[in-house]
Amino acid sequence: MARDELFVIDASVLINILGAGAPCEIIQGVPGRLVTTPQVTREVRRSPVDGIETPGLLLPLLEGGYLQEVILDEAAMNLMLELVSAPSPDDLDDGEASVIACAASLGCGLVIDERKGRRICREQFAHLPVLCTLELFKACFDEAKVEIQKVREWIGKARSTAKMRIPFEHKAWVDWILGHDGVPVQARQRDKGFITQP
């Protein structure tokens, strides 16, 4: 992920970021630039995270300028309507459709966890880069050099609070980060250039 590379994030991803407990820090830690759509924030506002009403969690992100809402222009709106009204099983929910339409219109990448949404992207918008939540955390760790302990906490909280799912292809990396693979945590930190004091 290049610095300032633009990505549009979906509701499923935003919920994971909120559930991780440090949304501003995470978004700042991502090398690229993240935006979303009003359709996504509207949807996320309806889902309390960890018993907390999400408007309270979202507000610092939006007002602090960490996450910008991009309003769809007419062409993007038309594309969104096509996506929500596509013949089953290719129709999408409003949030995902808006994110794909926005990314297609801006010619940028998107971050989406949903298998069905990712399939539609592969089939119809193969030129758009697609990431998932875990790849954002990975970018924070690999490229932005966020401390492993922090990333571990984010993933742990996103799992427990937001019930973030771990795609199979990322399981090995998650096991490594969380220390489930048997490699001592200190050794892992040394590998990445972190030196722990005894």
Place this chain on the structure above:
Amino acid sequence: MNLVDRIKPSELGSRLKAARITARVTQETAASALGVARTTIVAIENGDRQVRPAELEKLAELYGVSLNSLLRESAVHFDLVPQFRRSSTARNDQDVAQASARELQRLAAISVELEQLLGIPKRKIDLPEYRINKISWSEQAEDIAGELRKRLGIGVSPLVDIFVMAEAELGVRVFFRKLPSKIAGLFAFHSDVGACVLINSVHRRDRCRWTCAHEIAHLLTNRDAVDVAWLGGEERGLDERFADRFASALLMPASTVRLKFAETLEEHGRFSPKHLFVLSRWFNVSMEAMCRRLEQLTLLQAGTYDSLKDRGLSVSAVAEASGAIESDELALSLPRLATLAVRAWERDLLTEGQVCDLLDMDRIAVRKLFEALQSYEESGALNGQG
């Protein structure tokens, strides 16, 4: 995008109208939101004027529905509410009855949509329909309940789970939702959906069972007429009295009640409120239902329950004296709808957001549901061999 290519204006218009009515928004308010005249809304809802994309988005937000739910091909739309509007059982509380009817309609539509998505064949109802005999309706109710038990091969023992029986054996779609407490349940039948029943989940479980049994009576005697089952109050018509008697007989078969009553007398020499409580637990009915059944079968004097109540009968006090814990906790859910939704999601037929929309749940609740139902799958099939 030309919306006409995807969906006929008349179809979209009627979906918009249904969404507006459900959201209790007037045409004036909708017109004001779009900055158009009320006649424009009328024209849109009649399909005479194509709604523009920007207008559609504003209306969807105003009505609290997603664009996907308005536009998706697989969405099932039919209207049960007019039947309730016309029904005398809606009584004076039209608003309450119609709001509940809309909820039943929504749940039934979701259920059908999920089945269609998953390729599950439409259920057939292969049950006789009877005409209520005005003279011997009470004996008839007993007979029909007995015939149903025989047909289902369930003997005369207490029913283990009437909700599962109604779904699995009778093809009834059973839903639970919090409704105003004066409504016990609703019944409707539609050719696209079959029979569907909505039960008030704020009521005690034994009350819910009774309501289910009561609504099954309507399926067997007058399935083209909708029913709203109210709690208590005024004089009940023949259909309602029949349905109550049927429920009584289905849940508490006469022969078994007589047998258990006789056993109690033989063992204890008398029949006290404590025994009434125990018997009600055995049949999974309320103490009132049990007592009234005993009165019906002339095993107790008519008016016994009213007399007990006047003397201050307290169910919890009796339970405590019996050493039983009476729980009001109701842990009902929508297991079948949830299971269908998870299956559709697992097969990538629905997104997480679409499941949230269909089940009217937030994202985290839906993720918890996925985890719970998937964990049953991952634990593998039960092996009958040792």
